[in-house]
Structures are given as structure tokens and as C-alpha cells.
Amino acid sequence: xxxxxxxxxxxxxxxxxxxxxxxxxxxxxxxxxxxxxxxxxxxxxxxxxxxxxxxxxxxxxxxxxxxxxxxxxxxxxxxxxxxxxxxxxxxxxxxxxxxxxxxxxxxxxxxxxxxxxxxxxxxxxxxxxxxxxxxxxxxxxxxxxxxxxxxxxxxxxxxxxxxxxxxxxxxxxxxxxxxxxxxxxxxxxxxxxxxxxxxxxxxxxxxxxxxxxxxxxxxxxxxxxxxxxxxxxxxxxxxxxxxxxxxxxxxxxxxxxxxxxxxxxxxxxxxxxxxxxxxxxxxxxxxxxxxxxxxxxxxxxxxxxxxxxxxxxxxxxxxxxxxxxxxxxxxxxxxxxxxxxxxxxxxxxxxxxxxxxxxxxxxxxxxxxxxxxxxxxxxxxxxxxx
Amino acid sequence: xxxxxxxxxxxxxxxxxxxxxxxxxxxxxxxxxxxxxxxxxxxxxxxxxxxxxxxxxxxxxxxxxxxxxxxxxxxxxxxxxxxxxxxxxxxxxxxxxxxxxxxxxxxxxxxxxxxxxxxxxxxxxxxxxxxxxxxxxxxxxxxxxxxxxxxxxxxxxxxxxxxxxxxxxxxxxxxxxxxxxxxxxxxxxxxxxxxxxxxxxxxxxxxxxxxxxxxxxxxxxxxxxxxxxxxxxxxxxxxxxxxxxxxxxxxxxxxxxxxxxxxxxxxxxxxxxxxxxxxxxxxxxxxxxxxxxxxxxxxxxxxxxxxxxxxxxxxxxxxxxxxxxxxxxxxxxxxxxxxxxxxxxxxxxxxxxxxxxxxxxxxxxxxxxxxxxxxxxxxxxxxxxx
Numbered sequence: 001x002x003x004x005x006x007x008x009x010x011x012x013x014x015x016x017x018x019x020x021x022x023x024x025x026x027x028x029x030x031x032x033x034x035x036x037x038x039x040x041x042x043x044x045x046x047x048x049x050x051x052x053x054x055x056x057x058x059x060x061x062x063x064x065x066x067x068x069x070x071x072x073x074x075x076x077x078x079x080x081x082x083x084x085x086x087x088x089x090x091x092x093x094x095x096x097x098x099x100x101x102x103x104x105x106x107x108x109x110x111x112x113x114x115x116x117x118x119x120x121x122x123x124x125x126x127x128x129x130x131x132x133x134x135x136x137x138x139x140x141x142x143x144x145x146x147x148x149x150x151x152x153x154x155x156x157x158x159x160x161x162x163x164x165x166x167x168x169x170x171x172x173x174x175x176x177x178x179x180x181x182x183x184x185x186x187x188x189x190x191x192x193x194x195x196x197x198x199x200x201x202x203x204x205x206x207x208x209x210x211x212x213x214x215x216x217x218x219x220x221x222x223x224x225x226x227x228x229x230x231x232x233x234x235x236x237x238x239x240x241x242x243x244x245x246x247x248x249x250x251x252x253x254x255x256x257x258x259x260x261x262x263x264x265x266x267x268x269x270x271x272x273x274x275x276x277x278x279x280x281x282x283x284x285x286x287x288x289x290x291x292x293x294x295x296x297x298x299x300x301x302x303x304x305x306x307x308x309x310x311x312x313x314x315x316x317x318x319x320x321x322x323x324x325x326x327x328x329x330x331x332x333x334x335x336x337x338x339x340x341x342x343x344x345x346x347x348x349x350x351x352x353x354x355x356x357x358x359x360x361x362x363x364x365x366x367x368x369x370x371x372x373x374x375x376x377x378x379x380x381x382x383x384x385x386x
Numbered sequence: 387x388x389x390x391x392x393x394x395x396x397x398x399x400x401x402x403x404x405x406x407x408x409x410x411x412x413x414x415x416x417x418x419x420x421x422x423x424x425x426x427x428x429x430x431x432x433x434x435x436x437x438x439x440x441x442x443x444x445x446x447x448x449x450x451x452x453x454x455x456x457x458x459x460x461x462x463x464x465x466x467x468x469x470x471x472x473x474x475x476x477x478x479x480x481x482x483x484x485x486x487x488x489x490x491x492x493x494x495x496x497x498x499x500x501x502x503x504x505x506x507x508x509x510x511x512x513x514x515x516x517x518x519x520x521x522x523x524x525x526x527x528x529x530x531x532x533x534x535x536x537x538x539x540x541x542x543x544x545x546x547x548x549x550x551x552x553x554x555x556x557x558x559x560x561x562x563x564x565x566x567x568x569x570x571x572x573x574x575x576x577x578x579x580x581x582x583x584x585x586x587x588x589x590x591x592x593x594x595x596x597x598x599x600x601x602x603x604x605x606x607x608x609x610x611x612x613x614x615x616x617x618x619x620x621x622x623x624x625x626x627x628x629x630x631x632x633x634x635x636x637x638x639x640x641x642x643x644x645x646x647x648x649x650x651x652x653x654x655x656x657x658x659x660x661x662x663x664x665x666x667x668x669x670x671x672x673x674x675x676x677x678x679x680x681x682x683x684x685x686x687x688x689x690x691x692x693x694x695x696x697x698x699x700x701x702x703x704x705x706x707x708x709x710x711x712x713x714x715x716x717x718x719x720x721x722x723x724x725x726x727x728x729x730x731x732x733x734x735x736x737x738x739x740x741x742x743x744x745x746x747x748x749x750x751x752x753x754x755x756x757x758x759x760x761x762x763x764x765x766x767x768x769x770x771x772x
Contacts, residue, residue, distance in 0.1 A: 005412065012413040012630060022411050026391065027398040027584060029709045060586055061609070062446045062626035068609045077606075100606045131434030175752065192627060198413060200446055200586045219606070220463075220486045223447070223454045240448035241578060242587030243629065244398060245409070321414045 002321035008352055009325050010142045010298030011170055011193040013342030019197055022252035023245045026260035030244055031149030035238030038247050041156055043233065046203045049172060049195075049262065050187050052179040054207040060243050063169035066202035067093050068100075069079045069224035072166045074186055074210050076218040077101025079095075079133040082123065082162065084153075088143035088328045088341045093136045093167050100219050105132075109255030111331060112300070114293035115148045133162040133213070139187075140171030144329045145300035145337060146289045147175045149297040154182045162208055169193060169202075172270045173262065174341050176299040185210040191299065194265070196256070196342040197249035269296035272349060274342035275379045279353045279372035284361065288335050298325070298342040302334065309336040320355040350376055388707035392642060394713045394738055395697060396528045396684030397556055397579040401635075402581035404516045407585055408638035416630055419497050420578045422622030426635050429619065431640030432589045435648065436750075438565040440593040443615040443648030444630050449555035452574035453479050454587035455610035460572055460596050462604040463487025465519040468509065468548065470501045471641050472716045474529035474589075479522045479553050497717060498686070501534045512761045519599070521550040525573075526557030528638050529714045531686035531723060532675045533561045540568045549599055555579060555588075559648065559653045560683040567685030571596040579683070580651070582642070582728040583635035655682035658726035665739045665758035669746065674721050684711070684728040688720065690751045693723040698745055704742040736762055 001265070007014050007226040029337050032126045039058070046056045059065055075081060083094035087110045098104045108125065109115050115137065124132065137155070152331060165186040168177055172187070173194035179187050193200035206214075206226070214226055222228070232239045255274040257265060273296040277287060280301050288300035303309035309326060310333045316322045325337035340349060353372045361369050393400050404769065414420050416429045424636060425444070426624040441560045445451055461467060467479035467488040488524045493509065495501050511526075521543070526533040540550060551572040554563055558573070559580035559633045565573050573590045578585035592600075592612070599611055608614070609626070618625045643651060663673060666687055674686035689695035693732065702708045711723035726735060739758045747755050 006417065007413055009415055012416065013629065017414060024406050026402060026412055027393055028391065029393065030398065030585075031712075034710065037492065047730075060446065060448045064626040064627070065446065065609050096608045099608045170596045190415075190627070197628040198629060198631040199416075200632060200758055222485045223451050223487075238448075240450040241398065241576070241585040242448070243584060243630070243632065245584040246586060246629065276473075292636065312641075323418065325415075 002319070004321070006320070006322040007350060008303055008323055008339045010337060010339040010341050012199055013193065013196055013339065014344065015198065016196055016256065016343045017258060019249045019252050020249045025248055027244050032239055032243050035244065037250060039242070040234055040240065042250045044253060046048040047205065049257065050080060050179045050205040051177065051181065052187070052205050052207065053288045054180065054205065056203055056205045057212070057226055057233065059202050059204065059224070060200065060240065061202045062199060063188065063190035063202050064092065065192065066166055066169070066204050067096050067141065069204050069292050070186050070188050071096050071100050071102070072208070072219040072221045072224050073101065073217055073226050074159055074165060074213045075102050076216065078103060080105065080131045080135045081136060082107060082132050083136040084120060085109070086115055086146055086148065087111050087141040088114065088146060089141055089169070090138045091139065097136060110289040111144050111379055112146060114146050115153060117149060117156040118332055121158065122340055124157050127160065130161055132160070132162045134165055136165050137167070139166050139168035139177055140295050142170040142298060143331070144288060144294050145295040145298050146263040147171060147295050149293065150177065150184060151182045154184065163213055170174055170297050170341070171318050173257065174263055175264050175295065179285060180207070191246055191250055194269070194342050195253045196248060197253050199244040200243045201250065205252050222333050256370065269340070270308060271350040271383060272296065272344060273299060275346070276349060276353070278290050278379055279376045282375040283357060284367045296338050298339040300335045300337050303336060304360070305366060307363045309361060312336055313334040315357060319359070321329065322352055322355055346380055388705070390707070392706070392708040392734060392738060394709055394725045395722060396587055396725035396727050399579065399582055399725065399731065401584065402582055402642065402729045404612055405635045405638050411544050411634055413630050414429060416628050417623055421630065424637050425624065427639060428633055428634050428636045433591065435640070435643065436565045436591040437563065438591050439566065440556060440566070440591065441597070441616065442589055442591045443612055443619065444624070445588050445590065445610065446586065446626065447588045448585060449588050450553065451747060452476065452576065452590050453553055453757065455484050455590050456572050457482050457486050457488070458605040458607045459603055459609050459612050460551060460592070460599045460689070461486065461488050461520050461550055462602065463699070466491065466517045467520045467522060468493060468518050469522040470506060471495070471523060472499065472501055472530060472532055472534065473497055475525035475527055475553055475555070476524045479524065483522060489636055495531050498532060498533050498674040501539060503538040503542040505659065506539050507544065510543050510546040510548065513546065514546055517544070518548045522551050523553070525552050525554035526561050526565060526681050526683050528556040528684060529637060529717070530674055531681040531684050533557060533681050535567045535679065536570060538657045540570065549596055556683050556727070559643065559651055561681065565591060566593070577632055577636055580655070580728050581636060581639045583639050584632060586629045586632040587636060601635035601763045618644070645694050645743070656768060658682065659685060661732070661762050662724055662726055662735060664765055665762045667760040668761040669743060670753045684723050684725040686723050689722060690746070693749045693751060694719040697749060701745045701749065702741060705745070708738055708741055721764055732766055
């Protein structure tokens with residue numbers, strides 16, 4: 001009996017019962033006072049998580065919709081844009097900007113590594129005529145399990161006036177992001193990651209510098225148009241019909257997150273990461289990311305030579321009903337990814353590590369079975385003491 | 387004790403328990419085989435409801451997102467477009483086309499009336515050089531409670547090659563729409579109307595003629611790009627993270643709709659309309675729409691002189707916890723709207739009519755209290771016999 005599925009993806013994540021119950025409430029009028037209260041509460045809550053006092057708009061869409069919203073509102077066709085990519089989602093952000101006519105200069109870093117603040121800083125310093133209007137960058141790259149040090153990157157950029165547009169879809173609330181303090185202009189995120197809510201809503205946070213760029217922006221827009229959104233938000237409404245049930249989920253999620261505290265949430269994700277990474281190392285497997293920039297949202301593990309990553313994933317699914325993510329594009333069958341994002345318990349991770357060990361043994365990988373679990377136990381024991 | 391709210395809007399609509407329960411299931415991998423099955427099942431189900439054998443793509447968005455998808459995929463900047471409007475949502479479709487650079491010729495009909503097929507036909511006949519590339523038209527105009535006779539309009543259009551793009555967000559499955567038989571090229575709809583599911587998904591149905599226009603379309607696009615959608619659909623996936631819970635709801639809704647049968651669903655909505663309209667007439671109130679084109683999704687009632695519509699709505703909400711929609715823009719305070727769309731029972735409508743009568747009496751309107759309910763009872767009695 002394998003029982004209920006372990007969804008160990010870097011999003012969508014498992015749902016807490018509190019959120020499922022909140023979402024089961026009957027629908028209400030999305031133009032009435034009850035929904036207004038929820039909309040304003042969720043908007044304020046997302047602002048707190050983004051650590052910004054500026055604007056947040058919420059759209060019925062996936063995270064990719066939020067990336068498109070950032071591009072059409074804050075970038076104009078012909079604008080020179082520096083698109084920093086460390087994986088699939090960095091590439092996607094660049095593609096969207098290209099589709100909407102930006103002159104995209106791509107800056108690629110090796111998959112599995114973080115963007116180098118110094119190289120970005122150098123590039124911006126060379127831009128004496130201030131031709132680069134925006135820098136697109138991923139906060140946490142889900143495809144490789146690496147986060148970018150946005151604070152250091154922003155510091156390296158010095159006083160270059162380019163807008164910083166950040167894809168924080170999988171990173172927000174799992175990896176620290178101080179939007180205002182670090183001077184980030186635009187942050188995009190979604191409901192289905194550290195918020196522990198099903199997919200269906202994306203968040204677009206932007207400051208007044210970004211709004212100035214919007215005023216001059218020339219891309220055609222309606223659905224994503226921030227002035228339309230702000231006009232309706234002032235009335236406590238959305239311009240379009242909002243996914244009411246997902247708002248219920250967000251309202252409950254933000255309550256839970258307030259109870260736990262953002263600092264504790266970030267610490268918890270860090271612990272998940274460290275616990276998983278130490279276990280994996282003890283088993284004798286290699287990790288794609290180095291320690292400094294390893295994502296706290298998910299860990300990319302390199303499959304042992306001779307045993308493809310997908311074989312491991314398949315075995316885990318069939319025998320244990322544990323869903324792991326695979327590698328994308330060039331990393332397909334090379335890595336598997338363990339999500340530890342949102343509503344994950346340490347006990348779940350212990351079980352996943354144990355099951356992974358059984359799988360590896362079964363597939364012929366030679367190692368000391370139990371070593372990974374023991375390491376995780378030790379990690380937890382030390383953690384409880386500390 | 388007013389108990390649970392009666393949500394009598396023309397969408398979002400009340401949710402059946404079966405759908406709420408379906409939506410409460412744990413999330414799954416949106417790139418795995420289980421979700422593939424759901425995606426394909428929902429796609430096929432929506433095709434059946436659209437009465438088309440062509441393409442359906444599903445987006446995480448509101449219905450307005452679907453209108454934008456129709457515009458950016460099938461219309462190019464500079465294209466001459468005939469935008470037929472009979473209310474707020476017809477205006478919105480025209481606005482979106484304008485925003486994306488179409489040369490929009492607006493054809494407005496009086497609010498409360500349907501579009502005249504003959505006038506549309508005449509206009510298209512005059513277009514000897516076939517400059518009009520597309521006709522935008524609303525299937526069911528929620529703001530006034532009027533549906534357009536798309537079959538007659540399409541016939542009046544004769545062999546004019548303009549694409550017919552239809553906003554069927556509130557109409558689909560409440561008002562008949564035979565996409566293929568009538569030669570409609572594009573149909574947009576959403577999950578929160580006759581489908582009885584929360585908002586969060588929109589549907590874009592299109593035929594091969596529309597796809598030919600797409601191939602030549604010049605609007606920038608990524609999120610709404612149908613080729614990207616078709617490419618992923620072939621793998622049983624979405625290009626972006628789908629709102630999995632809303633898909634669960636759609637899957638269950640389509641099962642329920644299959645059990646009932648599309649013809650019965652349409653008949654049921656017709657009965658709701660006729661029952662409500664006859665009652666309202668018996669009470670002595672006037673209806674905005676005439677009998678021929680009155681919407682089966684919702685009924686617009688003109689408030690008695692001296693008693694504003696919003697006062698009636700407020701009283702109904704406070705005393706009975708019944709939510710009615712108001713009039714939009716020029717119809718604000720002039721009409722109130724009773725939604726009878728999706729998961730509505732005849733018993734609910736009887737109660738709403740009774741409560742409306744009490745409200746009208748309390749607010750000083752002179753009429754024979756009980757006349758509306760009696761008419762509705764007679765309607766049901768005859769209906770059961772027939």
C-alpha cells in the first residue's frame with residue numbers, strides 16, 4: 001500500500017488541509033464588499049512577503065503570465081534589455097521580451113551555477129550611454145536548483161539606471177528577497193510555490209520607477225495593463241473575474257505564513273535544503289549546484305553513471321508513489337529534482353530519502369544503505385538542540 | 387436566520403458539492419500522465435459543449451483573457467474589424483481589438499436589444515473589397531440579459547469571408563451555440579458560468595480558417611500564442627503551470643453535464659428564463675429585454691419608478707442574503723439582474739421570487755403580493771405535466 005502521493009516537485013506543492021478547507025467555501029460576488037476585503041488583505045499580504053511598500057497587482061494566470069505582464073508594462077519594443085539566464089526560466093523570460101520586440105542581449109551562465117554579480121556589474125559599467133533599459137533575472141531557477149544573489153548583483157550594478165525585473169515565481173518566501181531594501185523594481189511570483197496554494201494566481205509587484213517606465217511603455221496591452229488593474233484595485237475589485245477559490249486559499253495561506261513568520265519560513269526552507277543535501281552527499285551522489293547558491297526550494301541531484309535519472313524517478317513513483325521532477329532539456333535524464341518547497345514536513349523528507357536509498361540499492365548503485373537517513377537524523381537532532 | 391448566501395449572479399454561479407469535492411483533491415504533477423488524462427478529457431468535453439470538432443485550448447485566465455487571446459492570435463494591427471456591441475462586454479471586446487491596433491468599426495445596438503442580423507448583413511454586403519477581416523460579437527450579453535441570434539447573423543453575412551469571433555463567456559451551455567454548423571470561427575468561454583466551476587480557466591475554440599489567420603498574424607504574443615499551446619497539448623501538457631484544482635472541477639462538471647445532456651441543459655436554462663420572466667411580469671415589473679432575445683442566463687428587471695434598483699438589491703442582500711447583480715454604467719440603479727445560470731434549482735428561483743415580492747411590498751411598490759410566485763408555480767406545474 002503506497003497510500004497518498006508524495007508530491008516532491010518544486011511546485012505545485014502539497015496543500016495544507018486548512019487551505020483546502022478555505023477553498024471549499026461557496027463562491028461570493030467578486031464585485032461585493034466581502035470580496036473587496038479578501039482582495040485587499042491578500043494584496044497587503046503579498047506586499048509583506050515581497051518586503052515592499054509599493055504596488056502589488058494580482059492576475060488570474062500562471063507565473064509566466066506575470067513575466068509577460070512585466071515585459072508589456074515596463075519594457076517597450078526596441079528597448080535594449082540584458083537578460084541574465086541560468087536555466088530554463090531565465091531563457092523563457094528572455095524569449096518573452098524578444099517576442100515583444102525588445103532588443104535582448106542574453107547573458108548565459110552555465111546551468112547549475114549562479115549568475116556572477118561581477119560579470120553583470122562589468123557589463124553595466126561598460127554601458128556608458130545607459131542604453132540598457134532593463135535587466136531580467138531569475139530569483140530562483142527551478143530547472144537547476146540554483147538561486148541568484150540578487151543583493152550582490154544589485155550592488156554590483158551600482159548606479160546604473162536599468163530597471164531590475166525579477167522572476168521570483170519559485171523563489172518568493174523560500175529564498176529571501178528584500179524588494180525595497182535591495183532596490184528591485186519589479187517582482188513576479190505565483191500562488192503555487194511557497195504560498196502552498198494551487199496554481200491560478202500570479203503577483204506583480206512594482207515600484208514607482210517601474211511605473212514611470214510604464215507611463216512611457218509602447219507595447220499594446222489590455223489584460224495585463226497595470227493602470228486598469230490599479231483603477232479597479234482602488235475600488236477593491238479586479239478588472240476581470242478573479243479565481244475566487246484561489247483567493248480564499250491565498251487568504252488562509254497568508255494567515256498561516258503570518259503565524260509562522262517570514263524569517264522562520266525562510267529558515268525552514270534552508271533547513272530542508274541543508275538536510276537533503278547532506279543526506280545526498282552521504283549516499284555518495286553528486287549535486288548539480290554548489291553549496292553557496294543551492295536553492296532552498298528544490299535540490300538537483302546528479303544520477304549515478306549508468307543509472308539514468310528517469311529510471312530512478314520511475315521506480316520512486318511506482319514503488320513509493322513519490323513524484324520527483326526530472327531534468328529539463330540538456331539535463332533530461334541527467335538529474336532528478338527533489339522539491340522541498342511550501343508545505344513540506346521534515347518527516348516527509350526523511351521518508352523520501354529512505355525510499356531513494358532503497359531505489360538506488362535496487363538499481364545497483366553501491367553505497368552504505370541508511371547513510372543518508374542517518375545524516376538527516378543527525379541534522380534534525382542538532383537542529384532541535386540548536 | 388438568513389443562512390447560506392443565494393448567489394444569483396450571471397456568474398460566478400453556485401457550486402455543486404460534487405465539484406467542490408472534486409476540487410479538494412490533492413495536487414498532482416502537471417507534467418505527468420495523470421494530469422495528461424484530465425487535460426485531454428476536459429479539452430474534449432469543452433469541444434463537445436462548443437459543438438466543434440476543431441481546436442480547443444485552455445488558459446489559466448479569466449474570460450477577458452480569452453478575448454485578448456482571440457484578438458492577438460487572429461487579428462493583426464491595421465486589420466479592419468467590425469465590432470458589434472449590445473452592451474458592456476461587446477464594448478470590452480472592441481476595446482481590446484483597438485488596443486492591439488485593429489481598425490475597429492463599432493456597430494452599436496441599443497442596450498436591451500439584440501444585434502439586428504439584417505443590419506450586419508447589409509454592412510458586410512457593402513464591403514465589396516472584403517476589407518473587413520473579422521466580426522467581433524457577443525453570444526450572450528450579461529450586462530443587459532440579451533443573447534444574439536448568431537445563426538441568423540451568420541446567415542445574413544452570406545459568403546463574406548470575415549472571421550466570426552464570438553465572446554461566449556456567459557452564453558456557452560446556457561444558450562445554444564453550434565460552432566461548426568453555424569460556421570463560427572472562434573469561440574471564447576470560461577469556467578465560471580454554465581460550467582458551474584469557479585473562475586480561473588478560459589477556453590479558446592478555433593477552426594482551421596482561424597488558424598490560417600493566425601499564421602499571418604502580426605501581434606506580439608507569448609502567453610496566448612496558440613502554436614505554443616498546440617505544441618504542448620500534443621504532449622498532453624500546458625505550456626505554463628495550469629490551475630490543477632479548477633481542472634478537477636471542470637472534469638467533474640463535464641461528467642455532470644454529460645449525465646444531464648446538453649439539450650436538457652439548454653432546455654433547463656430556457657425554463658428558468660421563462661419562469662422568471664412570467665413571474666416578473668405578473669408582479670407588474672418591466673423587463674429590459676424583449677421575449678425573442680431574452681437571455682437564458684440571466685434576467686434584467688427594470689426597477690419601479692421611484693424605487694432604485696440598488697435599493698432593491700440592498701434590501702434583498704440584508705434581509706435574505708440573496709445577491710443580485712446591478713446594472714452597469716448607464717443602467718446602474720435602473721435595472722437589477724437575476725442570474726439563473728449553471729447550478730440553480732427551480733426551488734431557489736421560487737424563493738428568490740417570493741423574497742423579491744416581500745422586498746417590493748416593503749419598499750412601497752403596489753401589486754398583488756404572491757402573484758409572481760403563483761405564476762412560477764403554475765409554470766412549474768405545467769412543465770411537469772408537459
